[in-house]
Amino acid sequence: MAKAEKEIAMQVREKKSVKRRIWDYGVMTLAVVIYSAGISLFLDPNALAPGGVTGIAIILNKVFGIETGTLILLLNIPIFILGIWKFGFRFILSTVYCTVLVSIVTNIMAGLRPATNDPFLAALAGSSLVAAGLGWVFKAGGTTGGMDIVFKVLRLKIPYLKTSSLYLIGDAIVVGISVFALRDVDKALYACMAVFVASFVLDLVLYGRDEAKLIYIISDRSQTIGERILKELNIGVTYIKGRGAYSGKEKNVILCVMKKQLYPKAEGIIRAEDPAAFMIVTSANEIYGEGYKSYFSEKL
Numbered sequence: 001m002a003k004a005e006k007e008i009a010m011q012v013r014e015k016k017s018v019k020r021r022i023w024d025y026g027v028m029t030l031a032v033v034i035y036s037a038g039i040s041l042f043l044d045p046n047a048l049a050p051g052g053v054t055g056i057a058i059i060l061n062k063v064f065g066i067e068t069g070t071l072i073l074l075l076n077i078p079i080f081i082l083g084i085w086k087f088g089f090r091f092i093l094s095t096v097y098c099t100v101l102v103s104i105v106t107n108i109m110a111g112l113r114p115a116t117n118d119p120f121l122a123a124l125a126g127s128s129l130v131a132a133g134l135g136w137v138f139k140a141g142g143t144t145g146g147m148d149i150v151f152k153v154l155r156l157k158i159p160y161l162k163t164s165s166l167y168l169i170g171d172a173i174v175v176g177i178s179v180f181a182l183r184d185v186d187k188a189l190y191a192c193m194a195v196f197v198a199s200f201v202l203d204l205v206l207y208g209r210d211e212a213k214l215i216y217i218i219s220d221r222s223q224t225i226g227e228r229i230l231k232e233l234n235i236g237v238t239y240i241k242g243r244g245a246y247s248g249k250e251k252n253v254i255l256c257v258m259k260k261q262l263y264p265k266a267e268g269i270i271r272a273e274d275p276a277a278f279m280i281v282t283s284a285n286e287i288y289g290e291g292y293k294s295y296f297s298e299k300l
Contacts, residue, residue, distance in 0.1 A: 027140040028094065032101045035133025035144065036069075039102075040109035042126025043194065044068050046119045047187050049178040050127055050194035051171025053079075053146030059174070059181045069106030073099060076145040083149040086156070094142035095149065102144055119190045127194035128201050135205030171195045213263045214284040217254040217270060218242065219277035226254050228269045233262055257284055 039054060047062055049055035057071035076099050083092040116122050137144055151166045175195065179188040219225055226237045239252040258266060263281075270277050 024140040024142070025094075025097070028098055028137050028142045029101065031133045031136035031140065032098055032144075033105055033133075034129050035137070036102055036105035036109055038126040038129030038131075038133065039068065040106050041112060041115040042122040042129065044106075044110065045114035046117065046122040046126075046190075047182055047184065048119060048123055048126065048191045048194055049174055049182075049187075050123075050130075050191045050198060051167070051174045054130070055171070055174040055178065055191070059178050063181055067107050067110060069103040069108075069110065072106065072146075073103035079145055079149050082153060083145075086153050087149075092149075094140075095145045098137055098142045099145040119187060120193075123190040123194040124197060127198040131198040131201035132205055134198075135202050138206060167199075212257050212259050212284045213266075214257050214282050215254070215263075215266065216280040217256075217277055218251065218279075219254070219270070219274040220251065221274045221277075222252040222254050225270055225273045225277070226252075226256075228273065229254075229256060229266055232269065233258065233265055235262065235266070 039058075042048075043050060043054075044058050044061065047058065049058040053072060053075045054068075057068045057075060060066060060071050061068040080092060080096060080099075083095065114122075115125065134144060143149070147167070147170050151170075154166060175188050175191050178191060179185060182188075217225060222239065226239065229235050229237055235256055235258045238255040240255055241250070242253040243250050256266075267279075270279065
């Protein structure tokens with residue numbers, strides 16, 4: 001009986017796993033269409049090369065006339081081989097799917113009229129679409145190949161390097177190449193703007209607006225204030241042992257981080273409990289842990 005129940009439970013899990021995989025590949029497919037639209041309808045027609053393999057493909061397209069989608073696939077082939085060697089074929093499967101689809105959809109959309117010929121608008125809209133598509137691909141468990149795999153390999157060798165720093169260096173190199181290859185400084189500057197817009201949108205898609213307030217509260221009623229913040233706002237608090245230099249009195253210092261929209265409520269609690277409380281309020285731009293970014297979110 002127990003064996004039969006285990007087999008049934010295993011079958012249910014396998015069905016859920018299959019459904020989840022189908023859902024993930026559906027999300028990746030839609031995300032790739034959005035990503036490709038950003039390239040074919042905005043960036044590529046305006047010769048904006050915002051970094052990465054896509055930027056290199058756009059530069060080569062303008063120099064040699066080969067379709068950008070085809071170049072994206074060709075440039076990724078040696079990277080696929082590197083990824084399979086380092087991480088195995090299972091890891092690279094969804095990446096191959098997304099990259100091949102990007103190549104096909106980008107070439108198809110290249111036959112459509114550009115959405116705009118204004119490089120400023122193209123940089124804004126194109127980079128936003130590319131970043132949004134890339135973010136949803138990441139969330140579904142895939143990548144679009146390119147520098148993602150290269151940087152992952154580099155981090156195996158040099159783990160203290162931040163992925164964001166590697167992307168910035170890689171994008172700067174590609175934008176620099178575009179200045180010499182396309183001989184258009186204005187387009188390179190628009191491409192730089194596209195890099196920063198894409199970085200902002202990608203963070204927004206992956207993590208949301210995780211900017212928060214970091215608060216230190218020094219009060220004789222720290223216990224009551226901490227309990228109310230914990231219960232009424234559902235925010236974790238930490239007590240740090242402190243001692244007044246003048247009075248020599250031991251007291252708890254409250255440390256807590258909260259979303260910006262919850263700060264006025266927390267301030268109301270503190271003022272109600274102890275109008276004389278001493279507060280230090282600062283901004284926290286990056287927070288890792290439950291409710292915020294994953295500790296491993298930077299590790300592709």
